[in-house]
Amino acid sequence: MKTTSFKDEADKENPHGVSVKKLYDTEHAQVMHIELKPGESLKKHSTPVDAFFYILEGEGIVEIGGEQEKASKDMIIESPAKIPHRLMNESDSTFRFLVVKVPRQTEQTRLL
Template sequence: MKITNYKDAEKKDNPHGVAVNKLYDTEHAQVMHIELKPGEKLKKHSTPVDAFFYVLEGEGIVEIGDEQEKITKDMLVDSLARIPHRLMNESDSVFRFLVVKVPRQTEKTRLL
């Protein structure tokens, strides 16, 4: 059995300049923990695989394609491959979520 606390997980450099920890990374799937401080956001980008976001704490805005919605704790958002998306924290508290990519991403993410 392997147990990983996100605080102890490998920190992942990223073009967004935000806190990302790699929780799980196998040939089949990837799970990243992302923390956005107030005012932080991901740059608009697209990934070559399907993903979903699961909100652990706080509230944020998710933008996928032309749609934008407020999301809060315990919500899951489906994000299809190659659709531009980003998440933003416009609140005054921390916004933490998981990003799960299945199958595992082998091509690079494309910043827009």
């Protein structure tokens, strides 16, 4: 059995300048833990694979395409491949979520 705690993982360098930790990475799927402090946000970007966000803590704004919606604990938000998206924390508390990419993004799909 393999167990992973986000608290034990090192932050992964990223273009957003926020806390990102890789929790799971196989040939089939990838899971990242992201923490946005008050006022932080991801830069608008798209991925070549489908993803979904599972909200662990706090409230934030999820923007996918031209739509924005408030997201809170225990919600799942689908994010289709190749659609620009970003998550923002406009609250006074921490906003934590998982990003699950299925199938896993590879070097080849990253170039698409």
